[in-house]
Amino acid sequence: MVSVTGIPGTGVPGVGPARPRRRLVARPAAWLVWGAVIFFFLNLLGVVGSVLVSSFGRQWFDTWLPEGFTAKWYSDAWHQFTLGQVILVTLEVSLLVVGLSLLIGVPAAYVLARRSFPGKRAAYLVFLLPILMPPITYGIPLATVLYKFGLAGHLSGVVLANLVPSVPFVILTMTPFIEQIDPRIESAARMCGAGLRSMFLRVLAPLLLPGMLASAILVLVRTVGMFELTFLTAGPDSQTLVVALYYSMSAAGIRAQQSVDAMAVIYTSMMLVLLVIALRYVNPTQLVARVKEEPEP
Template identity: 35%
Template sequence: MHTETTMPKQVEADNSNQSHGIWNFLKYLRAIPFWIIIVCFITLVIGMTVAVFFNAFAKAWNGTILPDGYTLQWFKQAWVSYEIGNYYQITLEIVFSATVISLVLSLPTAYILARRDFPYKNLLIGFFQMPFTLPELVYAIPITSIFYSIGLAETMPGLILVNLIIGIPFSVFILIPFIESLDQRLEWAAQSLGASKFKMLTRIIIPQLIPGITASAINIFIRMFSNFTIILLISGPEKQTLPVMVFSVLSSSGSQPPQMLNSLALSLMFPLLFFAFFSLWFSSYTQRRLGK
């Protein structure tokens, strides 16, 4: 009797395992088209990037798998013909100035939003989120109209102010979690010992926020370095950032050699990739130092 009751249970378990295996196999089959699309997309993006990279250094590339030879001639020619050094200087001046101003203005703002409760706080937070939630043209066109009417368009101060629209909100939302993680008892102790708000800020809060301030500076620097749409609308022929200049050249390339155009594109891609990898490395380093 014991053997007779055990056998149906074993057969039932075997059937259940077989059905479970078939179901898993069918799920894998259904996922295959999705993974094919993902692999094709990644291959396409990497392939185009590699093609631009090799073509920028190629002496000639006529239907072969790899170029016939490699040279830096196109980079030298593009650097001289398009005055890339001058546009680098203008871009760095604008972005560096906007980064410093953004940090100075966003630090007290982030502290208030992280530490204080007040009426319409959520409304203020929503206001700072607008550059992320709205299409850029929604606020870029009115700002462009205002800047041209008051004479700030095509000027260095105007380009710096426009970058603050991105820099300040982005910096605020990076700094808020860092401020919320600080031990507020240190601030209470400093206040009880008679420290002024300025001393508390410079001696208690800012030293603890060095990782957050650095992370904020790196991230907003990258964002503003690659800022394009609103800069395109208010920049002039003499005051252009590097991304706008590259776009202008590529959109009116005419009879320029493809190798020189690709080397121009890489002149913009290289610093952005460097800043991006540095940002990832610093974030990982900060997490290890903080034990997270």
């Protein structure tokens, strides 16, 4: 298809004008690229698969596959690690973080996308900083402050800590999204007699919905997977799944390896469910940045 549409990138150094030749020469480079991708995926499959297989294995030592299969590790894990409670906390934290970060981030993104005002660059930089900083760097001072005000160790502390990277993330994903909406559409709405409120609710909100959904899901996924900040601020009752998983892993030897694996699988499936939901609404590439799918010529 590449040579048909004439899109460059067939991987031909010193290309001749003849099409068929070009196609033949293109092969090795393409193979190399695909080989790398496939190798990566094989390893990925191994990483995820070995956890999955182990979690169902009765016993697994020096063999290709476990000696037998059982589901008992799952009930073990569920009881040992009080997973019901942990999952509940995880959901509470994530949903609160998503809601709050959208509430705070979207209006800010709107202003940053649409307006120019003195100090805009500085504001943008400050909003960018939490994403550019390693979570541990600001996590430790943040946790210290949260402990000082008695917020850490509870749900509220975990939520507040997780907001720190989430709000900038919403701002960062929403700003380009808003920028690509023609500001004249807003002007048109106002010329049609819509006040600011109706303009936001009836015109802007439906147009922003895909972007907000995308960033909401992205924040959700990141929050469920966020280890460092939750780890630094959570108390025994406010651990999310990933933190509980870390604790059970670093205490290896106390628990059976397989029940840790079972917990890991529960975590994985939770993430995959989120991902499936996410991908119903957004293109995977759009999860990361603003993308324009170019039309075929």
